[in-house]
Amino acid sequence: MSLLSIRDLVVRFRTHDGTVFAVNGVSFDLDEGETLGLVGESGCGKSVTNLALMRLLPLPAGHIDGGKVIFNGEDLLTLDESDMRDLRGKEIAMIFQDPMTSLNPVLTVQEQMVETIQAHRRVSKSEARARTLELLGMVGIPQPEARLKNFPHQFSGGMRQRVMIAMALALEPKLLIADEPTTALDVTIQAQVLELLSRLAAEHGTAVILITHDLGVVAGMTQRINVMYAGYVVEAATTKDLFARPRHPYTVGLLHSIPRLDAQPGEPLIPIEGAPPDLRFAPLGCPFAPRCAWRVDRCWKEMPSLEPIDPSYEVVTTGPQATHRAACWNPPTSGEVVAARPLRPGFEPAAPPAQVGS
Amino acid sequence: MSDMTPQTVAPAAGVPGRTDAAGSSSARPLVEITDLRMFFPITQGILISRHVGDVRAVDGVSLSIQKGETIGLVGESGCGKSTVGRTILRLYRPTGGRIVFDGQDITTAGGASLRSVRRRMQMIFQDPYASLNPRMTAAGIVSEPLEIHGVGVKSERQQRVRDLLATVGLDPSYGDRFPHEFSGGQRQRIGVARALALHPDLIVADEPISALDVSIQAQIINLLERLQGEFGLTYLFIAHDLSVVRHISDRIAVMYLGRIVETANSRALYERPLHPYAVALLSAVPIPDPAVEGRRRRIILTGDVPSPSDPPPGCHFHTRCWLRERLGNPDRCVAEDPALRPLSSGHQVACHFAEEVDGSAEQVQVTGRSPGAGGVAAAAGPAATAPYAPAGPPPRPRDRG
Known part of the structure; x- marks a missing residue:
């Protein structure tokens, strides 16, 4: 059984601008020790998917309107708040993009780490302090003894993120959610933090959900990838399969639109035209259809489900043998993946239904 | 472009009127x-502000x-x-x-x-x-x-x-x-x-x-x-x-x-990056290709960038330099500011030991393009059959057993 199993998660925000359809039926599984x-x-x-599974959606706007989040055999969405609080930090920990806003600015590093440890473990203050020291050493903070009494603002960005990682791993959680952990950092510091994160996760057997917009980061860090668009998982595959045979037009578009350091000079970028949809409108059809060169009539009306790219495949959702799945009515062929446009003679993207009717 | x-x-070699040191043409x-x-x-x-330093x-x-x-x-x-x-x-x-x-x-x-x-x-x-x-x-x-x-x-x-x-x-x-x-x-x-x-x-x-x-x-x-x-x-x-x-x-x-x-x-x-910092910077950039990422080794620079209000003496990079460590921490890096000097046509480097970078394992790693395998050959375009599937070793990023 998987460590984490999310089924048909639906999250909406009710704002005075109307309902925001943030997550529209997301399902995925995660095994122990896997990095997704x-x-x-x-x-x-x-x-939002991960805030929902931690039950940390901003209230009162955020609502979980359906689905299940099974962690270690328990549905987290039905737990009461005190059980949930017990679980956060101990079983599932989180690292955010900006460590400055997630660390308490008026407490020293020692105070907040000891507090975290003592909230979940019955240990004396000196034991908690010793553990804190050990953790800071583990994440590579130079002279940890001297830094215990420092406040977050006295650390650099990279060091602060190391403190966050130390705190997240303090209770040896089974699952670590890292939400854009290196986006605010410089590239040489990003390399340090990613190296640390993957080494520690491997050593402790921690499962990791790495949330990022950077395809380069996931290429080196993860075993599996879910590509998301407008509240849907549109493609799910092992990291190797996803980069080798991208199948969803959005994934194909992303891979062609980012310049690669190792590309041939002068190679043009092929952008994805248009912009992501306004989530205040209820989803109708595939959300990527307006920007998609492969769209057919059906795409405007019906959202395809995530299906194996070869119908004969049995669906495996986790591990190195996970089935490559995509949600697309008219997936590009391998030649079209290379060309980044449809090559079928006479193929035109389907016009929106309003124009079809008139 | x-x-x-x-x-x-x-x-091109032999173009007249070009002074390499300035990197400028006759125009x-x-x-x-x-x-x-x-x-x-x-x-x-607060009332009387004293000048105590500069960024x-x-x-x-x-x-x-x-x-x-x-x-x-x-x-x-x-x-x-x-x-x-x-x-x-x-x-x-x-x-x-x-x-x-x-x-x-x-x-x-x-x-x-x-x-x-x-x-x-x-x-x-x-x-x-x-x-x-x-x-x-x-x-x-x-x-x-x-x-x-x-x-x-x-x-x-x-x-x-x-x-x-x-x-x-x-x-x-x-x-x-x-x-x-x-x-x-x-x-x-x-x-x-x-x-x-x-x-x-x-x-x-x-x-x-x-x-x-x-x-x-x-x-x-x-x-x-x-x-x-x-x-x-x-x-x-x-x-x-x-x-x-x-x-x-x-x-x-x-x-x-x-x-x-x-x-x-x-x-x-x-x-052909020739400054140790440029090599490290290039090595730190993640490449969206698990096969390439699996092969690359990063140069992990230790520590943070020093404060610009109190930059290290000599070469500003010497406190984090991997090359200096390799060379047994020569004093010259601390004692002497390296000037930007031309190493080849239009290519200038501010490092006393840039020659040591050229051909080093680190430089080869970063630019590392084993012929026939790898992103560069594959990314060449439509000629390649599958741009995201370069040949090479099995690209599992990490083996967890």
């Missing part, structure tokens, strides 16, 4:  | 900065920009790359050095003479949310530079604004809308239209795409490239993302703690 990447642009629902 | 290819920037550069320094004072005290944001930078080329300025936050851009535009009065724009010394220019030069240089900002006035319409924003410089009468300006909006790919009828009605990518297009309004020669683009969504970034990069071809623009492209800078630039200058440590044409920099 959730990739997508801002507003695709990758962070 | 326009007609400007890296080949036209890198001189007069559009911008030439010499030993530019920009210090920001640190003061203490040495730019500490002796020389750079020349030819007409029509794109110079990429890369480095990590705090290295002074934005300050260089802003100082060239004379948004600051430099502490020292010289700025020459199209033959005119503007280091201390002011008033009317500065205003007339500023018409010819414009800026595109990082944050398309903060850089547009929320109370002005798109047309008002684009028309403002025309009004300030008294260009044309109202009807001419209106026509020009409509043309500009169309040029950057916006429907001219959107001119009545306010910034909040646009998406991030559209806002950045407004920012680009504003920068184009006065037919500038030079555009300083300071992280113009880093606030945009991944799928939108390529739209703006392609727009900037198209406009360069159409209007013969010269770009100073400031960014931290080396993949983007490499894509758009003809030449690249790598900065570290207020100084340029390496300049080269963009192909040479990526194929």
Whole structure:
């Protein structure tokens, strides 16, 4: 059985601008010790999915309107708040993009780490302090003894993120959710933090959900990837399969639109035209259809479900043999993946239904 | 990118009239900065403020920009790359050095003479949310530079604004809308239209795409490239993302703690980086390909960038340098400032031991292109059968058993 199993999760925000359809039926599984990447642009629902599973959605706007989140055999959505509080930090820990807003600015590092440990473990203050020291050493903070009494603002960005990682791993959680952990960091510091994160997760057997918009980061860090768009998982595959044979037009578009350091000079970028949809409108059809060169009539009306790219495949949702799945009515062929456009003679993207009717 | 290819920037062997040390051709550069320094004072005290030190944001930078080329300025936050851009535009009065724009010394220019030069240089900002006035319409924003410089009468300006909006790919009828009605990518297009309004020669683009969504970034990069071809623009492209800078630039200058440590044409920099910092920076950039990532080894620099208010003596990079450690920590790195010196045509490096970098395992790793395998061969385009499936070892990023 998987460590984590999310089924048909639906999250909406009720705002005075109307309902925001943030997550529209997301399902995925995660095994112990696995690293899963959730990739997508801002507003695709990758962070909201994880806030929902931690039951940390901003209230009163955020609502979980359906689905199940089974962690270790328990549905987290039915737990009462005190059980949930017990679980956060101990079983599932989280690291955010900006450590400055997630650390308490008026407490020293020692105070907040000891507090975290003592909230979940019956240990004396000196034991908690010793553990804190050990953790800070483990994440590579130089002279940890001297830094215990420092406040968060006295650390650099990279060091602060190390403190966050130390705190997240303090209680040896089974699952670590890292939400854009290196987006605010410089590239050489990002390399340090990613290296640390993957080494520690491997050593402790921690499962990791890595949320990022950076395909380069997930390529080196993860074993599996879910690509998200407008509140849906549109493609799910092992990291190797996803990059080798992208199947959803959005994934294909992303891979062609980012410049690669190792590309041939002068190679043009092929952008995805248009912009992500406004999530205040109820989803109708595939949300990517307006930007998609492969769309057919059906795409405007009906959202396809996530299906194996070869119908004969049996669906395996986790591990190195996970089935490559995509949600697309008219997936690009391998030649079209290379060309980044449809090559079928006479193929035109289907016009929106309003124009079809008139 | 326009007609400007890296080949036209890198001189063919034996081209006369080219002085390598300055990296400039016989043609007069559009911008030439010499030993530019920009210090920001640190003061203490409330009533009587005492000058207690300086943030040495730019500490002796020389750079020349030819007409029509794109110079990429890369480095990590705090290295002074934005300050260089802003100082060239004379948004600051430099502490020292010289700025020459199209033959005119503007280091201390002011008033009317500065205003007339500023018409010819414009800026595109990082944050398309903060850089547009929320109370002005798109047309008002684009028309403002025309009004300030008294260009044309109202009807001419209106026509020009409509043309500009169309040029950057916006429907001219959107001119009545306010910034909040646009998406991030559209806002950045407004920012680009504003920068184009006065037919500038030079555009300083300071992280113009880093606030945009991944799928939108390529739209703006392609727009900037198209406009360069159409209007013969010269770009100073400031960014931290080396993949983007490499894509758009003809030449690249790598900065570290207020100084340029390496300049080269963009192909040479990526194929043969010669400064230990440039090698480390390139190695840290993740590549969206698990097969390549599985093969690469990163140079993990220890520690953080030192404070620019108290930079290390000698070579600013010596505190984190992997090469210095390898060489047994020679004193020369601490004692002596390395000057930018030419190592090959158009390729300058500020490192006493740059020769040791050339051919080192680290340099080979970073540029590492085992023939027949790997992203470069595969990314060559339609000729390759599967661009994302390069041959090579099984690309499991990490084996967890």
